[in-house]
Amino acid sequence: MNKRKKFSLLVLPGDGIGPEVMREALRVVEWVGQYAGVEFAINLGTVGGAAIDAYGTPIQDETIEEAKQVDAVLFGAVGGPRWEKLDFSLRPEIAILRLRRDLSLFANLRPVTVFDPLIETSTIKPEVIRNLDLVIVRECMGGLYFGEPRGIETMPDGQTRGFNTETYSTNEIERVARVAFDLARRRRRIVCSVEKANVTESGLVWRQVISKLHEREFEDIELRHMYADNCAMQLVRNPKQFDVIVTGNIFGDILSDLASMLTGSLGMLPSATIGSSTGDSFRPALYEPIHGSAPDIAGKGIANPMAQILSVAMMLRLSLDLEKEAELVEQACIQSLARGARTADLALAGEPALTTTEMGDAVLRELESLIT
Missing domain, CATH: 3.40.718.10 (Isopropylmalate Dehydrogenase)
Structure with missing residues (x-):
């Protein structure tokens, strides 16, 4: 004690x-x-x-x-x-x-665990979610929620425009990735890094930085990469493939709410x-x-x-x-x-x-x- x-x-x-x-x-x-x-x-x-x-x-x-x-x-x-x-x-x-x-x-840990007594309350088939146990590690001090510039402005033609900036630096990515890798070492040793490297520069940097960190310090952990839209689909299709998911602020916000419904209720x-x-x-x-x-x-x-x-x-x-x-x-x-x-x-x-x-x-x- x-x-x-x-x-x-x-x-x-x-x-x-x-x-x-x-x-x-x-x-x-x-x-x-x-x-x-x-x-x-x-x-x-x-x-x-x-x-x-x-x-x-x-x-x-x-x-x-x-x-x-x-x-x-x-x-x-x-x-x-x-x-x-x-x-x-x-x-x-x-x-x-x-x-x-x-x-x-800077790191939000969101465990997604399906308790046996609640399997029937989920809208997903029991065989898909039975024994589900994953963790989403969400970066929560950067990305779209904190990036600059941001604001609301009136354009010359009178229209209103809102704008936010998605930014991530090496240090911001590495520190949250270390949390995910360390957590995976106490679990099933699988980390899935989630971004949109195919269409955003911030996503590409995210993938590159995590890959290099994995090579330097965490080769004992299996690292997978997945685009955010595919991850959303896979969480519903085959959620038990995941152990630890690490992702940025906005994707972590969305994916963790989606994953919560696998458990039967956001209230769990x-x-x-x-x-x-x-x-x-x-x-x-x-x-x-x-x-x-x-x-x-x-x-x-x-x-x-x-x-x-x-x-x-x-x-x-x-x-x-x-x-x-x-x-x-x-x-x-x-x-x-x-x-x-x-x-x-x-x-x-x-x-x-x-x-x-x-x-x-x-x-x-x-x-x-x-x-x-």
Whole structure:
């Protein structure tokens, strides 16, 4: 067990269903603290639309500074229709972009695992997804989301033009590729690098840099290259061919959402956004579900908290060195599903659906059963 007895967490529930699923995740954090005999010093912060309403900005500088000091950040979800007409610089999503940039969190890890109890909830044939276990490593500090120049301008003829720039440098590509190769060494030793080298210069540089890095440092890993459009097709056609996928910001965003539906619900997938490691752990680091704020169901108490709870498991493993506790949380989630616990997004026709709180209750019951 980790020798440390106290960890500091910054919790940013955000908007929409964010606070609802975060409440269940924090119940799990509390359970882990009691079980492991560690103290979690938790500070709650405000981001996204809630921060815009309270402070006029998606995230305060004070929140960024606090995030730099804690052991880990737990993030919910941000955004919603009420803030969609704001200037881009004031949109709720700027909160997560600033956290990634200012904390130098350049690699987003998105595991895609199909749990046996949920095979029937997926729209893909069971034989295609059974035992699926892959990870998408998304570069998240460069590419189209951060490249310059960018903006909106009025052209001489009166038309409006929006423009963004896709850029990647050697260092940006190598550091995220190393994360992918290192991860593959602990898995099936296969990395698939995804880009559009056939039509973009940035994609061509991406392929060349990763190929050279592979030759220099990672020849023990099998490296494959694939165009992004083909990768999207292959994820649906034959997803088990993949072990670790590494790709740029926009393709990682799109492909991971596509891959999430292989599991049956967007509400099941956690993620970790990391930078350089400190010893064997990542600090600072940010953990969040990949789903959005789902304003259409916010406040109804029906959101699936599993992705947020599984993000806690990733935090325990990657930032806090609490491997045993991480495995317990993951196993409790699987067992609760095996016993029929389902929120509305997972329930088949005619099956009863649990509330968000009831799903949290189910996970906590399984945690207790695992240690007795």
